[in-house]
Amino acid sequence: MTHTAHPAAPHHLPWFITSPDQSDVLMWIMGIFLLIAVLAVGNIFLRLHTLPERMAHRSQKLQFEIVAVLGLLALFTHQHVFWVAGLLLALIDIPDFGTPLRRIAGSAEKLAGIPPGEGNLAADEIERAAISQKQLEH
Incomplete structure (x- = not known):
């Protein structure tokens, strides 16, 4: 079946106008x-x-x-x-408060004779010793 253009259509159609049987x-x-x-x-x-x-x-x-x-x-x-x-x-650059505080804590541990970084452990041991001493007193 041959498709012919409508007689009222222009003779030179743009390239994007396709026939009914072709893809767009x-x-x-x-x-x-x-x-x-x-x-x-x-x-x-x-x-x-x-x-x-x-x-x-x-x-x-x-x-x-x-x-x-x-x-x-x-x-x-x-x-x-x-x-x-x-x-x-x-x-904004927020100032680093942690590093100076860690250095102060390390210096305080060094002055107290505690190895650096073990201040929390020493405080826990002191607290446990105090609790056990209170229990012994009662």
Whole structure:
């Protein structure tokens, strides 16, 4: 069966107009383009959304975890204030208070004659000895 163009149709049709028995090339091209565009925009959105987490990754663990939680809250609640707060927190360097305090504790342990890092164990032993002494007194 031969399909002929309608007499009212123009003689030179564009390339994307197909015969009834052929596949629609433009539809396939646009479908592939749409799939690639959706994946590309989704990838850009994901990279932008995880920007605060990637920035906070090089900082302290606690700061990174707070930024990660703020990012998840922003993702699931669609409240952009959480993302902005996470970004601001990732940009700020929180001072490290743990290292000086550990050094002070180590120096105090050294002065007390306790091996470094065993101050908690010594305190537990002292507490157990005090409890056992109280029990012996009663």
